[in-house]
Amino acid sequence: MAFLDVSGISVVEEGVTILEDITFGLRAHQKIAVSGETGSGKSTLLQTIAGLVQPSAGKVTFQGKKVIGPHDKLVPGHPDIAYLSQQFELPQFLRVEQVLSYSNTLSEEEAQMLYEVCRIRHLAKRRTNQLSGGERQRIALARLLSSWPGLLLLDEPFSNLDMGHKSILKSVIHDISDELGITCILISHDPLDTLSWADEILVMQNGKMIQQGTPQHIYKEPVNEYTASLFGKYNLIPDGKTTAFSGIIGKQPKGKDLLIRPESFIVSSQDSSSVTGVVTAIHYFGSHYEMEVLLDEVSVSVRTNEDRFKVGDSIGISVSGNAAWFV
Numbered sequence: 001m002a003f004l005d006v007s008g009i010s011v012v013e014e015g016v017t018i019l020e021d022i023t024f025g026l027r028a029h030q031k032i033a034v035s036g037e038t039g040s041g042k043s044t045l046l047q048t049i050a051g052l053v054q055p056s057a058g059k060v061t062f063q064g065k066k067v068i069g070p071h072d073k074l075v076p077g078h079p080d081i082a083y084l085s086q087q088f089e090l091p092q093f094l095r096v097e098q099v100l101s102y103s104n105t106l107s108e109e110e111a112q113m114l115y116e117v118c119r120i121r122h123l124a125k126r127r128t129n130q131l132s133g134g135e136r137q138r139i140a141l142a143r144l145l146s147s148w149p150g151l152l153l154l155d156e157p158f159s160n161l162d163m164g165h166k167s168i169l170k171s172v173i174h175d176i177s178d179e180l181g182i183t184c185i186l187i188s189h190d191p192l193d194t195l196s197w198a199d200e201i202l203v204m205q206n207g208k209m210i211q212q213g214t215p216q217h218i219y220k221e222p223v224n225e226y227t228a229s230l231f232g233k234y235n236l237i238p239d240g241k242t243t244a245f246s247g248i249i250g251k252q253p254k255g256k257d258l259l260i261r262p263e264s265f266i267v268s269s270q271d272s273s274s275v276t277g278v279v280t281a282i283h284y285f286g287s288h289y290e291m292e293v294l295l296d297e298v299s300v301s302v303r304t305n306e307d308r309f310k311v312g313d314s315i316g317i318s319v320s321g322n323a324a325w326f327v
């Protein structure tokens with residue numbers, strides 16, 4: 001029995017299809033991230049799983065039981081599935097300890113462990129109007145988790161957080177899975193949040209799930225340019241202009257464009273195993289440089305750690321066959 005089974009879910013609102021035939025399963029403790037552009041249906045998917053949106057077709061089964069939608073339930077939602085929305089609210093002007101005690105169903109020891117994991121123990125006496133955005137979010141999270149759900153759905157938890165609060169929240173989410181044993185599904189726009197965290201990524205486009213796989217698979221072998229674009233910079237060398245590279249990588253495009261990530265290029269000597277280009281711009285990013293290199297007719301972005309290049313240099317670049325992908 002799958003921990004969570006999403007089977008053929010479609011959602012239609014006012015004649016508009018928002019989700020179309022989504023199917024996937026989740027094992028207990030598996031970490032799934034959902035990626036996709038704005039409006040692709042990510043939030044609606046999580047809300048349907050949580051029993052907050054009525055599917056028009058298909059069903060969600062959680063721990064062997066069908067999740068009942070809001071049309072068939074007086075108080076929408078599932079007691080064992082927590083959904084942290086982008087627009088969470090905390091009661092105004094209460095002390096944090098009051099907010100948490102109202103929803104708490106845990107023993108004192110469990111509650112203290114939860115507050116420790118959420119990094120909020122030091123905030124107990126603070127009033128809710130005296131908190132930063134990141135602190136508010138961790139308290140909203142602790143409040144949700146105080147019923148100790150089996151499944152936590154996090155909808156863009158990192159948006160609007162500065163680097164410091166984001167980094168704390170990342171550790172909190174990591175510990176929620178690893179220390180509290182709560183299974184999580186996470187929506188995030190930022191590839192850095194999902195690639196390093198998830199066991200599996202689902203990619204949404206126009207209400208459809210267009211790809212599912214490990215972070216490595218999705219990053220290296222995206223099903224199309226849209227998926228490639230969600231996970232970082234890429235070069236797309238159009239079919240017809242790929243001849244020079246086809247020789248090096250030993251693969252033919254077969255009518256497709258050639259996708260190469262900037263870090264997959266290797267700056268090498270100018271010989272038969274490389275393609276010659278001219279550096280037209282260099283951008284500094286702290287941990288690395290990105291050079292714009294004009295090849296025969298195409299300009300590509302090449303990542304390098306070396307600082308010896310300058311605009312106008314003629315360089316050789318190569319790429320290994322398994323770092324090139326046709327889309």
Ligand SMILES: Nc1ncnc2c1ncn2[C@@H]1O[C@H](COP(=O)(O)OP(=O)(O)OP(=O)(O)O)[C@@H](O)[C@H]1O
Pocket residue numbers: 013014016018036037038039040041042043044045
């Ligand atoms: N109740 C509704 N009635 C009509 N349209 C809706 C409803 N809920 C969502 N939509 C539309 O469905 C599409 C998907 O919305 P959803 O919020 O699920 O996308 P998303 O991928 O989570 O976007 P974002 O990243 O901006 O949060 C959007 O075009 C949205 O306007």
